[in-house]
Structure formats: structure tokens, C-alpha cells
Amino acid sequence: MTSVGRGSLRDLAYEALKKRIIQVDLRPGQRIVERDLADELKVSRIPLREALRLLAAEGLVVLVPHRGALVSPFTPTDVRDLFDIRESVEVLAARLAAERADEHNLGPLTRCLESARAATESGDEAEIAVVNARFHAEIVALSDNALLETMMRPLNARMEWLFRLTSDRDPHQQCAEHTELYEAIAAADPARTAEVALRHVVSGRDTALRLAAGWAVTETDPVKITHGRRRRPS
Structure with missing residues (x-):
């Protein structure tokens, strides 16, 4: 896959996941299962993880080293x-x-x-x-x-x-x-x-x-x- 392709898939995953979080399809504190989400969005793990890092920078996702990610609890x-x-x-x-x-x-x-x-x-x-x-x-x-x-x-x-x-x-x-x-x-x-x-x-x-x-x-x-x-x- 070209770098342009990865970027496009990252953006697709970013927008789709951001929308699900903001519209509360994914609840605060809910675990994000990368494998399932990658299958749903039809992207590989690499652009999905890049999208998760962008969302973490915006405070919408929490990344846990070696364990995965979750929607920010927003306490x-x-x-x-x-x-x-x-x-x-x-x-x-x-x-x-x-x-x-x-x-x-x-x-x-x-x-x-x-x-x-x-x-x-x-x-x-x-x-x-x-x-x-x-x-x-x-x-x-x-x-x-x-x-x-x-x-x-x-x-x-x-x-x-x-x-x-x-x-x-x-x-x-x-x-x-x-x-x-x-x-x-x-x-x-x-x-x-x-x-x-x-x-x-x-x-x-x-x-x-x-x-x-x-x-x-x-x-x-x-x-x-x-x-x-x-x-x-x-």
C-alpha cells in the first residue's frame, strides 16, 4: 500500500471513529477492539492505529501501551x-x-x-x-x-x-x-x-x-x- 493510500485510509478511519464517539455510538469509557473495528471499517490495523493516535491527541481516545484503546471516560x-x-x-x-x-x-x-x-x-x-x-x-x-x-x-x-x-x-x-x-x-x-x-x-x-x-x-x-x-x- 502506498503512503498516500495509508493516509487516505487513516483519514477514513479517523472520521468514522470520531463520528461514532461524538454521536455516542461508542460510550465514554468503552473499550475499542481494534480487530473488530478494522473489519467493520475495512482497513488494516496500521491506518486504524494512526487514526487512534490522532483521536488521542484530541482527547477523545485513551491509548494504553500493549493493551489497546478506549473511548475517553470524560468524567x-x-x-x-x-x-x-x-x-x-x-x-x-x-x-x-x-x-x-x-x-x-x-x-x-x-x-x-x-x-x-x-x-x-x-x-x-x-x-x-x-x-x-x-x-x-x-x-x-x-x-x-x-x-x-x-x-x-x-x-x-x-x-x-x-x-x-x-x-x-x-x-x-x-x-x-x-x-x-x-x-x-x-x-x-x-x-x-x-x-x-x-x-x-x-x-x-x-x-x-x-x-x-x-x-x-x-x-x-x-x-x-x-x-x-x-x-x-x-
Whole structure:
């Protein structure tokens, strides 16, 4: 197989596995059986392992040397840590976006908000998670700060995963908060934007932590979870 072929298969495995994790087809803490997954995706172990390393860098997978891999447990502590980071970097991104937004560069954020409204009205939980994560990513892009965008990139998948796992949260409330945040950015009001952004992140913290107790696994030790080998039924 050529290196280009391996790269293509790695990307295929990466996208397929990432989608399964974010859409919670694979639950937090669930063991990933490489042999079974390679057969399902019709790829060899080499590109699959490369995909798993990419996902581990994004915090979606935990690799255990000589034992395999599992979906990151994403415990309440992990959720708390993510919100601690969001309260800082997302507020910074929003303030910078308000400083740099104008009628020429607001288009992508405007279209993203429109997509979020449409998904909210249709009740499409999977799409709501996707567009809500994209909305935050567009704010970072609008901040026009390459270093901040690089720092945020590994968090984007975890944020989309969080939005999917917290789909019980009122999507209309989230959409209303995003609308208020958009209006503050469009008004080029950095101080108000920072205030709205912080309030938006904080408003989801308690709900997310409460819901995390429901999806958290009782065993979070990766070595114990990946202990032994599961055999297929004969």
C-alpha cells in the first residue's frame, strides 16, 4: 500500500471513529477492539492505529501501551476542567471577535447562527451539537488570532462531544444565548461581548456536570478497562 493510500485510509478511519464517539455510538469509557473495528471499517490495523493516535491527541481516545484503546471516560472532573478552560479562552476569543468584526467578515458566523436556529426548530439533536460547536469555532476564526485558533483546535471535538452528551439541555435557551452573543459581536462591543460570552459558558456548567454523573463510567482506570482480550463468538 502506498503512503498516500495509508493516509487516505487513516483519514477514513479517523472520521468514522470520531463520528461514532461524538454521536455516542461508542460510550465514554468503552473499550475499542481494534480487530473488530478494522473489519467493520475495512482497513488494516496500521491506518486504524494512526487514526487512534490522532483521536488521542484530541482527547477523545485513551491509548494504553500493549493493551489497546478506549473511548475517553470524560468524567465530571474532565467536564469541570473543560469549562475552566472555556471560561478563559472563549471569552478572549469573543472579545477579539467583537474588536475585529465588520460587515465584510461576519458572513460565516451569521450563516452558522442561521443553521443553529434551523436545527433547533427541527429538533435534530445531532445537528444541533454540530452547529453549536461550529458557532464557537467561527468566533475563534473571527478573532483573527492564529495562536488562539491553534490552541483551540484540540478542544473543538471535545466541545462537540460535550454538546451531544448534554443534548437534554434546552436547545432553545442555547440558541437564544448564541443570538445574544452574535448581536454583541456584530455591534462591535468588546466589553459587552466578553460579559455575554462568560455568562453563556457559565450557564451550561452546572447542567453539564449534573448530566456527566449519568454517563460517567464507574471504572475509569484505562488499564483495567482494556485488560484481557475479547473473542468473537464462534
